[in-house]
Amino acid sequence: xxxxxxxxxxxxxxxxxxxxxxxxxxxxxxxxxxxxxxxxxxxxxxxxxxxxxxxxxxxxxxxxxxxxxxxxxxxxxxxxxxxxxxxxxxxxxxxxxxxxxxxxxxxxxxxxxxxxxxxxxxxxxxxxxxxxxxxxxxxxxxxxxxxxxxxxxxxxxxxxxxxxxxxxxxxxxxxxxxxxxxxxxxxxxxxxxxxxxxxxxxxxxxxxxxxxxxxxxxxxxxxxxxxxxxxxxxxxxxxxxxxxxxxxxxxxxxxxxxxxxxxxxxxxxxxxxxxxxxx
Amino acid sequence: xxxxxxxxxxxxxxxxxxxxxxxxxxxxxxxxxxxxxxxxxxxxxxxxxxxxxxxxxxxxxxxxxxxxxxxxxxxxxxxxxxxxxxxxxxxxxxxxxxxxxxxxxxxxxxxxxxxxxxxxxxxxxxxxxxxxxxxxxxxxxxxxxxxxxxxxxxxxxxxxxxxxxxxxxxxxxxxxxxxxxxxxxxxxxxxxxxxxxxxxxxxxxxxxxxxxxxxxxxxxxxxxxxxxxxxxxxxxxxxxxxxxxxxxxxxxxxxxxxxxxxxxxxxxxxxxxxxxxxxxxxxxxxxxxxxxxxxxxxxxxxxxxxxxxxxxxxxxxxxxxxxxxxxxxxxxxxxxxxxx
Numbered sequence: 001x002x003x004x005x006x007x008x009x010x011x012x013x014x015x016x017x018x019x020x021x022x023x024x025x026x027x028x029x030x031x032x033x034x035x036x037x038x039x040x041x042x043x044x045x046x047x048x049x050x051x052x053x054x055x056x057x058x059x060x061x062x063x064x065x066x067x068x069x070x071x072x073x074x075x076x077x078x079x080x081x082x083x084x085x086x087x088x089x090x091x092x093x094x095x096x097x098x099x100x101x102x103x104x105x106x107x108x109x110x111x112x113x114x115x116x117x118x119x120x121x122x123x124x125x126x127x128x129x130x131x132x133x134x135x136x137x138x139x140x141x142x143x144x145x146x147x148x149x150x151x152x153x154x155x156x157x158x159x160x161x162x163x164x165x166x167x168x169x170x171x172x173x174x175x176x177x178x179x180x181x182x183x184x185x186x187x188x189x190x191x192x193x194x195x196x197x198x199x200x201x202x203x204x205x206x207x208x209x210x211x212x213x214x215x216x217x218x219x220x221x222x223x224x225x226x227x228x229x230x231x232x233x234x235x236x237x238x239x240x241x242x243x244x245x246x247x248x249x250x251x252x253x254x255x256x257x258x259x260x261x262x263x264x265x266x267x268x269x270x271x272x273x274x275x276x277x278x279x
Numbered sequence: 280x281x282x283x284x285x286x287x288x289x290x291x292x293x294x295x296x297x298x299x300x301x302x303x304x305x306x307x308x309x310x311x312x313x314x315x316x317x318x319x320x321x322x323x324x325x326x327x328x329x330x331x332x333x334x335x336x337x338x339x340x341x342x343x344x345x346x347x348x349x350x351x352x353x354x355x356x357x358x359x360x361x362x363x364x365x366x367x368x369x370x371x372x373x374x375x376x377x378x379x380x381x382x383x384x385x386x387x388x389x390x391x392x393x394x395x396x397x398x399x400x401x402x403x404x405x406x407x408x409x410x411x412x413x414x415x416x417x418x419x420x421x422x423x424x425x426x427x428x429x430x431x432x433x434x435x436x437x438x439x440x441x442x443x444x445x446x447x448x449x450x451x452x453x454x455x456x457x458x459x460x461x462x463x464x465x466x467x468x469x470x471x472x473x474x475x476x477x478x479x480x481x482x483x484x485x486x487x488x489x490x491x492x493x494x495x496x497x498x499x500x501x502x503x504x505x506x507x508x509x510x511x512x513x514x515x516x517x518x519x520x521x522x523x524x525x526x527x528x529x530x531x532x533x534x535x536x537x538x539x540x541x542x543x544x545x546x547x548x549x550x551x552x553x554x555x556x557x558x559x560x561x562x563x564x565x566x567x568x569x570x571x572x573x574x575x576x577x578x579x580x581x582x583x584x585x586x587x588x589x590x591x592x593x594x595x596x597x598x599x600x601x602x603x604x605x606x607x608x609x610x611x612x613x614x615x616x617x618x619x
Contacts, residue, residue, distance in 0.1 A: 020280055024280060024281050024284040027284055027287060068492075071589070134287070134292070135291065138291050138294035141294055141295055141298035141299075142298075154484050154485070154488050155305040156305040156306045162302060
């Protein structure tokens with residue numbers, strides 16, 4: 001009697017299995033509390049601003065003039081989402097995709113399944129993407145409808161910019177997630193390196209003229225932003241002065257290259273690396 | 280996928296779907312102004328035709344009882360001509376009868392009148408019988424339009440458009456061009472309905488957004504379409520080509536002890552706004568420099584602040600009550616020699 005032949009599932013179907021398993025784990029983990037606070041913040045701020053505009057007839061004023069809701073929304077997209085939330089989510093989730101399994105010593109169980117190693121990484125990466133996109137985009141949507149109708153702005157005029165914002169944030173989450181997934185597969189202490197990259201290297205090189213800014217994700221992501229960069233601090237003023245905006249097509253091409261390149265390298269790293277779990 | 284994960288995905292997609300759907304409807308069809316922000320502005324806007332080029336509002340009651348008004352009245356006790364003429368012609372006392380007024384200018388395509396037909400909607404307490412009798416004594420006759428009485432004044436020479444008054448509802452008087460009053464009555468009786476061709480400014484979202492921002496915290500404001508006004512003015516090319524590329528302009532202010540206000544202009548694009556900002560900055564600097572020798576005006580000049588972002592240019596100012604003391608004293612000096 002010949003034993004039944006067990007065919008190895010394809011990369012995509014294996015990744016789908018891992019995705020299904022990881023999405024629930026990712027959503028209902030302790031990290032989700034952090035994610036909830038992080039994304040609830042802008043919504044609460046928007047509610048507070050809306051309450052202020054309703055209670056105080058003079059509304060929200062900047063330099064004596066009532067601030068248009070669309071401008072306030074643009075400022076929130078820049079300061080909260082692009083400069084903070086998207087990189088933070090990328091760092092915290094991206095670096096932990098494989099590192100957490102190594103720390104918990106559970107990676108062996110995944111790698112002993114009859115699925116390609118890179119499918120494990122891909123499934124987890126898609127789970128990260130769905131989890132963050134489904135949290136960030138509704139948060140932006142709520143902020144938009146709370147803030148934009150105030151101060152003389154209208155939903156209709158600001159709507160095309162919202163669509164661009166949603167697409168840009170989704171691309172940002174994809175790019176940062178891919179970069180930090182690679183960091184997570186390569187390094188032993190990826191979180192620190194990730195934080196240094198997102199909040200040290202990126203803001204620093206963007207401040208100065210030169211080619212170094214091309215080695216960041218933020219440079220290309222900022223090329224997709226339609227809102228005017230806020231001039232809220234001396235750093236912002238410097239950023240404005242040395243701001244060199246790549247074209248949308250260049251930004252999209254470079255971000256696509258970053259995403260595919262880093263994911264491919266991360267997949268190779270997971271497939272080739274021998275994980276020795278500490279006892 | 281567990282049940283709660285499935286619920287999370289459904290709720291997230293629902294928020295996104297509803298938001299995108301609402302945005303698309305607003306973008307392609309348009310949502311009534313104020314669906315998400317309250318309509319804003321005085322209720323009387325519902326009786327102003329959609330194409331009005333200028334709309335102005337004043338809370339007369341607040342302004343008349345303000346410290347500034349009392350001060351000006353004490354300094355210059357003579358009664359204003361316009362106020363007396365209104366009292367003589369219609370029996371309406373601006374000081375006691377009117378709570379608030381909203382006025383508009385409407386491009387009258389049938390006449391070459393500049394700046395077009397005008398109308399004032401006044402909310403207050405009116406003695407309708409007395410006013411009608413007084414206007415009748417001045418040659419006015421009564422007509423009926425859409426079930427409302429229309430008191431049409433005698434057309435005087437040099438005023439081709441006839442003048443009318445109608446009490447649209449208890450405590451709301453409409454005074455102005457007969458054609459415009461008829462339109463206001465149609466809007467009052469039938470409401471705005473694009474199918475019948477009657478639309479009020481409340482359906483003009485761009486204008487209502489401006490009105491909402493002006494109406495908050497101010498007791499007087501005016502907003503107008505600069506390009507429409509300048510095109511109606513039939514200016515020579517040499518003049519019109521030098522006018523700044525402004526689409527909307529507005530002035531808003533709060534009158535109490537002094538006047539605090541903002542003059543705002545929405546330029547056609549950011550470049551035009553930057554140019555306008557440069558011009559205003561220059562004039563502001565000149566004015567501040569000139570006021571150096573006049574300490575009474577210094578506080579006012581120092582309060583000038585240029586603001587606004589993108590296509591918007593805003594100049595905020597504060598006129599302290601001391602400035603009106605100076606004006607009052609100067610006016611009294613000018614009046615006294617004539618009295619002797």
